[in-house]
Amino acid sequence: MIDYDAFLSQAAARMQESAIRKMGTVLAQVEDVISFAPGYPAPEMFPWQQFQEIARALLQGDEGRVLQYGPTRGYGPLLEAILELQAARGVGGRLDELLVTTGSQQGLDLVARVLLDPGDVALVELPSYTGAITAFRNAQARLAGVHQQADGIDLDDLDAVLGRERAAGRRVRFLYVVPNFQNPTGLLIAREKRRALLEWADRRDVLIVEDDPYGDLYFEDSASPADTRPIKADDGAGRVIYLSSFSKTLAPGFRVGWIAAPAALASKFEVAKQASDLCSGGFDQRVVLESIKRGVLAAQVPRLRAHYQHKRDVMIAGLRAELGALVSWPDPRGGFFLWATLPGGVDAEGMLARAVSRRVIYVAGSAFFVDGGGSSLVRLSFSAPTPERIAEGVRRFALTVREELDAQTH
Amino acid sequence: MIDYDAFLSQAAARMQESAIRKMGTVLAQVEDVISFAPGYPAPEMFPWQQFQEIARALLQGDEGRVLQYGPTRGYGPLLEAILELQAARGVGGRLDELLVTTGSQQGLDLVARVLLDPGDVALVELPSYTGAITAFRNAQARLAGVHQQADGIDLDDLDAVLGRERAAGRRVRFLYVVPNFQNPTGLLIAREKRRALLEWADRRDVLIVEDDPYGDLYFEDSASPADTRPIKADDGAGRVIYLSSFSKTLAPGFRVGWIAAPAALASKFEVAKQASDLCSGGFDQRVVLESIKRGVLAAQVPRLRAHYQHKRDVMIAGLRAELGALVSWPDPRGGFFLWATLPGGVDAEGMLARAVSRRVIYVAGSAFFVDGGGSSLVRLSFSAPTPERIAEGVRRFALTVREELDAQTH
Numbered sequence: 001m002i003d004y005d006a007f008l009s010q011a012a013a014r015m016q017e018s019a020i021r022k023m024g025t026v027l028a029q030v031e032d033v034i035s036f037a038p039g040y041p042a043p044e045m046f047p048w049q050q051f052q053e054i055a056r057a058l059l060q061g062d063e064g065r066v067l068q069y070g071p072t073r074g075y076g077p078l079l080e081a082i083l084e085l086q087a088a089r090g091v092g093g094r095l096d097e098l099l100v101t102t103g104s105q106q107g108l109d110l111v112a113r114v115l116l117d118p119g120d121v122a123l124v125e126l127p128s129y130t131g132a133i134t135a136f137r138n139a140q141a142r143l144a145g146v147h148q149q150a151d152g153i154d155l156d157d158l159d160a161v162l163g164r165e166r167a168a169g170r171r172v173r174f175l176y177v178v179p180n181f182q183n184p185t186g187l188l189i190a191r192e193k194r195r196a197l198l199e200w201a202d203r204r205d206v207l208i209v210e211d212d213p214y215g216d217l218y219f220e221d222s223a224s225p226a227d228t229r230p231i232k233a234d235d236g237a238g239r240v241i242y243l244s245s246f247s248k249t250l251a252p253g254f255r256v257g258w259i260a261a262p263a264a265l266a267s268k269f270e271v272a273k274q275a276s277d278l279c280s281g282g283f284d285q286r287v288v289l290e291s292i293k294r295g296v297l298a299a300q301v302p303r304l305r306a307h308y309q310h311k312r313d314v315m316i317a318g319l320r321a322e323l324g325a326l327v328s329w330p331d332p333r334g335g336f337f338l339w340a341t342l343p344g345g346v347d348a349e350g351m352l353a354r355a356v357s358r359r360v361i362y363v364a365g366s367a368f369f370v371d372g373g374g375s376s377l378v379r380l381s382f383s384a385p386t387p388e389r390i391a392e393g394v395r396r397f398a399l400t401v402r403e404e405l406d407a408q409t410h
Numbered sequence: 411m412i413d414y415d416a417f418l419s420q421a422a423a424r425m426q427e428s429a430i431r432k433m434g435t436v437l438a439q440v441e442d443v444i445s446f447a448p449g450y451p452a453p454e455m456f457p458w459q460q461f462q463e464i465a466r467a468l469l470q471g472d473e474g475r476v477l478q479y480g481p482t483r484g485y486g487p488l489l490e491a492i493l494e495l496q497a498a499r500g501v502g503g504r505l506d507e508l509l510v511t512t513g514s515q516q517g518l519d520l521v522a523r524v525l526l527d528p529g530d531v532a533l534v535e536l537p538s539y540t541g542a543i544t545a546f547r548n549a550q551a552r553l554a555g556v557h558q559q560a561d562g563i564d565l566d567d568l569d570a571v572l573g574r575e576r577a578a579g580r581r582v583r584f585l586y587v588v589p590n591f592q593n594p595t596g597l598l599i600a601r602e603k604r605r606a607l608l609e610w611a612d613r614r615d616v617l618i619v620e621d622d623p624y625g626d627l628y629f630e631d632s633a634s635p636a637d638t639r640p641i642k643a644d645d646g647a648g649r650v651i652y653l654s655s656f657s658k659t660l661a662p663g664f665r666v667g668w669i670a671a672p673a674a675l676a677s678k679f680e681v682a683k684q685a686s687d688l689c690s691g692g693f694d695q696r697v698v699l700e701s702i703k704r705g706v707l708a709a710q711v712p713r714l715r716a717h718y719q720h721k722r723d724v725m726i727a728g729l730r731a732e733l734g735a736l737v738s739w740p741d742p743r744g745g746f747f748l749w750a751t752l753p754g755g756v757d758a759e760g761m762l763a764r765a766v767s768r769r770v771i772y773v774a775g776s777a778f779f780v781d782g783g784g785s786s787l788v789r790l791s792f793s794a795p796t797p798e799r800i801a802e803g804v805r806r807f808a809l810t811v812r813e814e815l816d817a818q819t820h
Contacts (some may be wrong), residue, residue, distance in 0.1 A: 001616075002647065002648055002649070004672060004674040005674075006524055006676055007583055007584075007617060007675075008524060008525065008678065009524060009525055009526055009527045009530075009549070010527055011523060011524075011527075011681065012523065012524040012525070012678050012681075015524075015678060015681040015685075016681065017680075017684070018564065019680055019800060030418025038479065040478055040479055040667075041478075043475070043478055046471070048469055048470065048471030051469045051473070051477075052465070052469040052470070052471075055462070055465035056462055056465070057467070059458055059461045059462040059465055060458065060462070061456070061458030061459070061526075062458070064453025064454065065453070065455050065659035066663060067453065067461075067662070067663030067664065068450055068451075068453055068661075068663055069427070069448065069450055069657075069660060069662045069663075070663075072600070086609055098728075102512055102665070102687045103651055103687050103688055105686070105687050105688045106686065107686045108685075109685055109686050109687070112685075113419065113420040113421060113548070114419060114421075114425075115418065115419055115422070116419055117419045117420055123532070131685070131688065134684065134685040135685045135686075137685075138682065138685045139419070139525070166601065173417055174417075205412075207417060208629050229425060237412065238411070238412055246478075251477035251478075252478075252479045252692075253476060253477030253479075253691060253692035253693045254477070254691060254692070254693060255512070255665075255687065255689075255691045262412070262414060263413075264414040265414055265417075268422045269420065269424065270427075271425040271427050272425060273425070274421065274520055274544065274549065275425075275515070275518075275522075275541070275544040275545045275547075275548045276515070276516065276519050276545075276686065277513050277515050277516045277519070277665065277687070278511045278513055278541065279513045279665075280479060280665070281663060281664060281665045281691055281694055282662075282690055283661035283663045283664060283694070284693070284694070291554055296773060305646070307455075337722065392511060393582055397534065
């Protein structure tokens with residue numbers, strides 16, 4: 001027998017499967033589970049017919065480059081179109097600051113590889129997105145957690161954590177934030193805090209990695225474009241690396257995201273991407289471009305806002321009706337996620353087996369905490385299930401919580 | 411001004427743009443260049459109409475998962491189909507040994523990340539594929555070069571290099587080879603050498619990374635399936651990590667490759683891929699699966715063999731007619747590449763500016779050598795240009811060589 005462990009890199013020896021992906025595996029084994037676990041967009045909202053027409057046009061065979069290898073930076077006309085999209089969000093920029101990625105996850109991976117040496121510090125929120133956590137961990141970085149408040153990251157704690165890490169002789173490379181409808185909490189970082197973050201980054205000489213997959217998906221009853229204006233929009237100094245994606249607004253099956261960053265960093269991301277996958281899919285990129293040019297994306301976004309807002313409403317109404325004051329949460333003002341606190345003493349991870357037996361599933365909050373916290377929290381995604389399934393899933397979830405509470409007291 | 415260099419990881423500080431990709435950039439700036447540089451498949455051979463039909467069927471909207479996030483391992487039915495394809499090449503295997511990758515380049519990157527720590531040794535041929543070289547370098551590995559013979563890697567030199575590296579106290583993780591129609595030389599590793607490599611790997615306790623994008627594309631006048639039988643086919647001990655791809659047989663615009671490896675390593679590649687891009691494109695994977703199921707791939711491969719064989723013939727005839735004995739090369743028995751030695755004293759990199767002015771382009775051999783060698787060699791790809799363009803490109807190339815020789819002697 002070959003001892004394969006002896007061949008592993010230090011990073012690989014430590015690599016662990018993502019909690020959310022693990023959920024997916026559990027899920028696949030149980031019939032008729034209602035899943036609030038993965039942050040999947042609603043497939044019934046994908047613009048199928050338009051994609052079909054676009055695919056037919058692209059695959060006529062009159063333009064060989066559609067299916068050829070393409071530039072590592074991305075397909076030129078798509079890059080131009082992304083510049084315009086960004087401008088609508090208030091983000092200026094030039095072509096040499098832009099890079100198409102194979103989904104936003106590749107963006108996070110490139111950030112990790114280009115900016116992190118083993119032992120370097122990445123500041124993340126408590127809680128933070130698991131995909132970022134694993135990408136940064138794979139670079140063997142040290143992840144230092146910063147507390148949150150209702151209006152986003154706690155600036156005092158941020159500066160205290162930075163000070164502590166530096167006092168210990170460590171290099172702090174960047175702060176990672178998801179300012180719009182954060183995964184997993186759904187929180188928005190307040191406008192004045194965004195400005196304060198930029199000033200802080202400049203004062204402390206760190207970079208900001210701003211991950212913005214959900215910004216377009218604000219709910220019109222409680223948020224506005226002004227609330228979701230990216231930090232990058234006011235980044236005169238070049239402190240911000242901005243990541244976004246078409247996975248939530250068009251479809252994740254086409255793997256297209258992007259990075260906007262100072263040109264000196266963008267060129268490093270490009271070289272790192274060369275070795276990672278040469279180029280993102282030529283067909284996928286052209287489907288996205290055509291969706292922009294034909295107005296499919298522009299028509300899609302308001303539909304999605306209303307769609308996910310309605311699903312949020314169904315989930316909140318169900319939780320109120322079924323669990324009353326037993327669980328609490330900040331009302332999501334956009335995005336895919338509701339972040340709920342379980343009644344005292346209930347452990348979200350421990351409750352999971354019971355939830356599966358009740359055929360409902362969620363992600364236990366601890367997956368999102370780099371400091372071991374979050375045991376009484378759950379992330380409930382309302383994006384993918386139909387409203388009927390959300391209502392039924394919440395009933396099953398409520399039953400699970402009540403049974404768990406009963407089991408504790410008896 | 412922010413000093414971005416101060417934020418770079420050690421790997422990023424050393425990252426360099428690939429020579430082949432750089433060629434692409436030069437190429438894009440010059441009009442009517444005939445390019446023998448990139449190893450692109452012939453776009454006129456892509457099965458456009460079948461892809462169009464497949465896309466229409468996939469995008470009907472009756473199956474939401476087509477455009478949803480999917481399993482990191484790959485789409486289950488595609489994995490099953492790949493097992494069958496491999497079996498036809500003599501390679502056995504189970505599902506837990508298999509992983510879909512976003513092109514074969516991602517496979518190389520995952521290999522690097524899972525197996526290489528900074529300073530670890532990867533053995534590569536002199537010359538070797540640049541995409542592998544950059545992926546391994548990004549992991550800060552030491553690349554030790556092994557000489558080639560006409561029938562592939564030099565086994566004596568291989569063992570000598572291994573011995574030298576180990577004597578210096580370094581860990582040698584694997585040997586990287588492209589046994590079928592190697593990029594850049596077009597060489598085949600002889601059958602008995604393949605068996606000897608397996609015995610050697612077992613005896614010396616190293617792994618073999620076998621990269622096989624071109625195996626199906628043998629030329630029927632001079633090679634057979636028996637000649638291209640993968641090393642992995644006889645790998646009873648579990649020494650071989652096998653990489654392959656649909657980029658050369660279907661189209662690279664759909665980014666689909668795969669890795670077959672011992673289960674313990676495959677699961678590490680999976681976790682590394684999670685953080686790299688979550689999953690390969692759901693649409694792309696299904697296009698490939700449908701191309702297999704509908705017989706498109708099976709019909710395609712013999713057509714491609716004949717097509718590329720003809721293009722090779724055109725290139726060889728042109729080189730003989732135009733340059734006679736001035737340049738020499740081993741006749742390619744498959745694949746995309748002709749590896750030519752320039753007349754004494756001509757430097758391939760130095761000649762490039764003249765070639766561009768004559769509107770023809772190639773990759774200078776030095777790009778493929780980790781030891782600084784290869785200055786008088788060029789890689790000429792005959793895969794993408796039409797036969798007419800190949801003939802004209804060879805005329806321009808011959809003119810370039812003759813002018814360069816003249817300039818030297820005067």
